[in-house]
Each structure stands twice: as C-alpha cells, then as structure tokens.
Amino acid sequence: MRALYGVPLGIMAAGAAGVAYAAAFEVRSFRLRRVTVPVLPPGMRPLRMLQVSDIHMVSGQRKKQRWLRSLAGLRPDFVINTGDNLSDPEGIPEALDALGPLMEFPGAYVFGSNDYYGPKLRNPARYLLEKASGRYGLNGNPPAVGAIHNPWEELRDGFDAAGWLNLTNTRGVLKIEGISVEMTGLDDPHIKRDRYAHVAGGPSSGADFSMGVVHAPYLRVLDAYTADAYPLILAGHTHGGQLCIPFYGALVTNCDLDADRVKGLSTHTAEGRTSYLHVSAGCGTNRYTPVRFACPPEATLLTLVGRE
Numbered sequence: 001m002r003a004l005y006g007v008p009l010g011i012m013a014a015g016a017a018g019v020a021y022a023a024a025f026e027v028r029s030f031r032l033r034r035v036t037v038p039v040l041p042p043g044m045r046p047l048r049m050l051q052v053s054d055i056h057m058v059s060g061q062r063k064k065q066r067w068l069r070s071l072a073g074l075r076p077d078f079v080i081n082t083g084d085n086l087s088d089p090e091g092i093p094e095a096l097d098a099l100g101p102l103m104e105f106p107g108a109y110v111f112g113s114n115d116y117y118g119p120k121l122r123n124p125a126r127y128l129l130e131k132a133s134g135r136y137g138l139n140g141n142p143p144a145v146g147a148i149h150n151p152w153e154e155l156r157d158g159f160d161a162a163g164w165l166n167l168t169n170t171r172g173v174l175k176i177e178g179i180s181v182e183m184t185g186l187d188d189p190h191i192k193r194d195r196y197a198h199v200a201g202g203p204s205s206g207a208d209f210s211m212g213v214v215h216a217p218y219l220r221v222l223d224a225y226t227a228d229a230y231p232l233i234l235a236g237h238t239h240g241g242q243l244c245i246p247f248y249g250a251l252v253t254n255c256d257l258d259a260d261r262v263k264g265l266s267t268h269t270a271e272g273r274t275s276y277l278h279v280s281a282g283c284g285t286n287r288y289t290p291v292r293f294a295c296p297p298e299a300t301l302l303t304l305v306g307r308e
Contacts, residue, residue: 026291026292026293026294027290027291027292027297028063028064028297029296029297030064030283030297030298030299031297031298031299033264033299033300034301034302035264035278035300035301035302035303036305037232037265037276037302037303037304037305038305038306039231039305039307040209040304040305040306040307041208041209042306042307043306044208044306045179046304046305047176047179047303047304048074048076048077048301048302049077049078049079049080049301049302049303050071050079050080050102050105050299050302051079051080051082051236051278051280051300051302052068052079052080052082052102052283053082053215053236053237053280053299054082054083054084054112054239054280054281054282054284055086055095055098055283055284056084056085056086056087056114056285056287057085057087057091057092057094057095057098057284058088058091058287059088059090061094065094065097067283068099068283068299069100069101071101071299072101072102072105074301076105076301077105077106078106078107078174078181079106079108079164080108080109080183080213081099081109081110081159081164082109082110082215082234082235082237082280083110083111083114083115083237084111084112084115084215084236084237084284085112085114085155086114086118086155087114087118087284087285087287088119089148089151092151092155096158103162103163104162106163106164106174106175107162107163107165108166108167108172108174108183108185108213109164109166109167110167110168110186110187110188110213110214110215111155111187111215112188112216113137113190113191113216114150115150115152116150116152117150117191118148118150119288120144120288121288122286124243124289127252130252131252136255136256137189137216138192139189167183167186167213168185168187169187169194169198170184170185170198171183171185171199171204172185179209180208180209181207181210181211182203182207182209182210182211183211183212183213184210184212184213184225184230185199185212185214186199186212186214186221187215188215188216189215189218190215190216190237194214194220194221196220196224200224202228202229203230209304210230211231211233211234212230212232212233212275213233213234213235214233214234215235215237216237216254216255217233217235217237217257217277218255218256218257219256222257222275222277223271224270225268226268226270226273226274226275227270227271227273229273229275230275231276232275232276232278233277234278235277235278235280236282237254237255237279237282238250238279238281239281239282239285239295240263240279240281240298241281241295242285242289243291243293243294244293244294245294250262250263250295257279261277263281263295264279264281265277266278278300278302281295281297283297283298283299
C-alpha cells in the first residue's frame with residue numbers, strides 16, 4: 001500500500017507546498033531590480049528612471065502600499081508608470097496614496113486594460129489556449145460581455161493633478177535639470193486602443209533623448225517604435241509569466257511577445273534597426289489569481305547612460 005500511494009501523495013504534498021509558497025510568500029516578496037541601459041547621447045549625464053507597473057491594487061493590500069511608498073527613497077530623476085494600477089474598482093484611493101510619494105517626482109503614465117475594466121474570474125488554462133491560437137485580449141477574440149467599468153477617470157485626474165504626463169496616444173516632454181526627455185506613449189494594445197498613426201514619425205529633433213512607452217509589448221507596437229528609431233521602449237503587462245518553471249522560465253506572456261523576453265532588458269529589431277526593450281514583471285496580480293511562482297513582484301530602477 002505504501003509503494004502504491006507514496007509517490008502520488010508525495011507529488012500532491014509538493015504541489016500543495018508550492019501553492020502555499022506562491023500565494024503566501026512570493027506574491028508579497030517585493031523586489032527592486034537595477035538595470036543599466038546605454039541609450040543616452042555620449043557625454044550626457046546618467047538619468048535614473050524608476051518604472052512601476054501592474055500594481056493591480058486591491059483594497060487592503062497594506063504591505064504593497066508601504067513598499068510602493070518606500071520607493072521614493074531611491075530619489076529617481078523621474079518615474080514611469082506602465083499601467084494596470086487596479087484590480088479593484090474600490091482601489092483607486094489606495095493606489096493614489098501608495099504612489100503619492102513617487103508623484104513628488106517628475107513622471108508620466110500609460111494605462112492598461114485593468115485600469116479601464118474590473119477583473120473577472122478566469123481559467124488560467126486559457127492563457128495557454130490563447131498562446132496556441134495566437135489570439136489575445138481583443139486581438140482576434142470577441143469583445144468581453146458584462147465587463148465591469150472602473151472609474152479610471154479618478155486615477156487619471158490624480159496623476160494629472162500631480163503633474164505626471166498622460167501619454168495616451170500622444171507625446172510628452174519632461175525637463176530633468178535642463179535635459180529634455182521626450183516620451184511617445186500608446187494606449188493599451190491588448191484591448192486595441194493603440195493608435196500609432198497619431199504619434200508616428202520618430203523622435204523629435206529638439207529632444208535630448210526619446211523613448212517609447214506602452215503597457216502591453218505587442219510586436220506591432222515594438223516594430224513601429226523600433227522602425228522609428230526609438231532607442232528604448234518600456235512596457236509591462238506580462239507579469240513576467242507570473243507562474244514560471246524554475247530553471248526554465250515563463251510559459252506565457254499574455255501577448256504575442258516571445259517568452260524569452262517576458263521580463264527584463266532585451267533588444268528588438270525591425271527594419272534594420274535595433275532598440276532596447278525593458279519589460280517589467282510588475283508588482284501585482286489579478287485579484288482572482290493572487291499567486292506568483294519563480295517570478296517575484298518587482299519595480300525597476302533603470303540607470304540610463306551614454307552610448308559607447
């Protein structure tokens with residue numbers, strides 16, 4: 001009897017321990033990653049940029065709120081928020097409170113689908129099915145039925161009141177100690193709100209440095225930014241795969257980006273040009289799947305330095 005049931009019971013016990021670890025520890029094990037990116041013109045002083053993404057705030061997440069507020073101690077030159085701040089229509093006041101200290105710094109933002117719409121219970125296996133079919137979000141799938149509409153305007157108004165630039169299918173410029181940093185932003189491609197034709201044309205000649213900002217790193221967007229010669233593209237959305245296999249990595253990206261570039265710094269090539277791509281794994285999850293495995297929640301401090 002022991003030989004017959006020992007192995008299955010052992011597997012079940014290991015699986016239960018893994019779920020407990022993913023739900024009780026790793027999902028709250030917040031990390032700061034530091035990355036150096038050689039994208040500035042030679043001779044320009046380094047710029048320290050903090051990227052926060054995929055907060056997915058749910059009312060009552062005190063530890064996440066404290067950690068986000070503590071990031072202000074990094075004293076970045078500027079902050080970029082790449083969307084999906086909410087996973088609870090009631091979470092806007094707490095999201096704004098958690099980001100309040102960071103909004104003392106120059107910054108900019110784009111929104112993701114979860115800023116506009118509330119979460120819903122979803123079978124995780126659908127992510128694998130979408131990967132197999134090549135259909136993600138509203139890209140090839142029918143519109144969602146009965147979607148919960150978040151009061152996203154309150155979030156926008158809070159960011160705008162703090163002076164952060166709204167990059168929704170538009171451009172904006174931050175002045176950092178006399179350096180002009182141009183950002184070209186898009187609304188979320190996951191729900192087909194991106195309008196690259198509104199911002200096409202590449203970096204402005206008067207900017208000291210330019211980059212692209214978007215929530216979901218769909219290939220059509222990365223191709224457009226790269227072909228237009230933006231040296232750096234920032235994105236989020238993927239959660240780094242969220243449930244990863246140790247020593248292997250992510251299984252899905254929730255978009256058409258390959259899993260090898262699901263998080264961190266990589267490159268993207270289109271029409272003979274190459275851009276750096278940084279994808280944040282984010283610091284939250286959908287409220288109905290509050291687990292992470294081999295993929296801790298994060299924010300990233302990117303130090304931009306001169307090109308060689």
